[in-house]
Amino acid sequence: MDKHLLKAACICFILSFFQSSCNAASYNVVSFGARPDGRTDSSQAFESAWRAACASSSSSMVYIPRGMFMTKPVVFSGPCTSSILFQIDGTLVAPSNYQDMGNSGFWILFTKVSRLTVHGGTIDARGSKFWACRRTGSHCPPGVRSISFLWSSNVAVSGLKSLYSELIHVTVSNCNNIMFEHMNIIAPSRSPNTDGIIIQSSTGVTIKNSLIRTGDDCIAVGPGSKNIWMEKIACGPGHGISIGSLGNSLNEAGVQNVTLTNAVFTKTQNGVRIKSWARDSKSYASDVEFRNIVMRAVDNPIIIDQTYCPSNRCPRETSGVEVSNVRYNNIRGTSTTVEAVKFQCSASNPCRGIQMRNIRLTTPNRATTSTCENVRGSASGQVVPRSCL
Secondary structure: OOHHHHHHHHOHHHHHHHOOOOOOEEEEHHHHOOOOEEEEEOHHHHHHHHHHHHHOOOOEEEEEOOOEEEOOOEEEEOOOOOOEEEEEOOEEEOOOOHHHHOOOOEEEEEEOOEEEEEEOOEEEOOOHHHHHHHHHOOOOOOOOEEEEEEOOEEEEEEOOEEEOOOOOOEEEEOOEEEEEEOOEEEOOOOOOOOOOEEEEOOEEEEEEEEEEEOOOOOEEEOOOOEEEEEEEEEEOOOOOEEEEEEOOOOOOOOEEEEEEEEEEEEOOOEEEEEEEEOOOOOOEEEEEEEEEEEEEEEOEEEEEEEEEOOOOOOOOOOOOOEEEEEEEEEEEEEEOOOEEEEEEOOOOOOEEEEEEEEEEEEEOOEOOEEEEEOEEEEEEEEEEOOOOO
């Protein structure tokens, strides 16, 4: 048997996620002209291998063997005839000159695909020179997101390592039924806007068993996202796990049914956060649960901020975003600040249905406090700091 077909058979269990056949045709990018030397632009070879797999009448595999493959921005578009396994055994690297990334905003883009599995490998965007450009205020390109999924469904991504993204590592937009597992996302704590995973306008997104170290949010759940499950996440450094920011526009979609469970935050700026702009909006965040979470030296372990404004140009209104039915259960650990719990809700749309149960957040040698503004809810079990609800 061809060694690549044998590999396809070995990882057939992944394809079974889509009830696909294991008789997968294999398309090795090297056969299409890719060179594993880390210098030769292999973008066209990658896209040619994808087009062949996309047109296959049976389940297929795009195979990236061991080695280092340099690619400029590449687009893998559908719809495709059958399911595809995108197997990465090697490393994809961005061009050494960040100017070669262009202005599209994307590096690796999957769009309008269904029944896709991306498995293994490393993608390294080499973002350090781009970050340096942004810090100096020079004329810099807009930057790119490392790997993006747009208008796609039934996608599984597992075992992928993403290094040093220029901006966001992983973006999910207008997708349905997408799963991330065993992700390893790494950028320095001072790298600007290097969010781990951002979800927008998507339904049925699962993130499990993953390590995320970034210079911005580890995970951000944005407008229009529903049925989001996050489990066994290690976050830090970074800005924590956020819902929002919400309410940036009047007719913005809301966020509903989000769960984070069994997570550890280490030296993050925030722990679990809901953030919205202080302006009129029809957006909302409802049916949210944060449970079984450990905080290790976190600046703001539990926070709702409805006056979010990362710049100096802040709207002088109250937030129209409705925050309701948010549950905090079994959260413990240490805060670097005395104010371990902060609910700063909207005066025009107070937070309601906020529930706290079995919370223990402490600081060395000082008693922690909680702050409540325009919030309605209840507390039960042991709650430290003392609940202000």
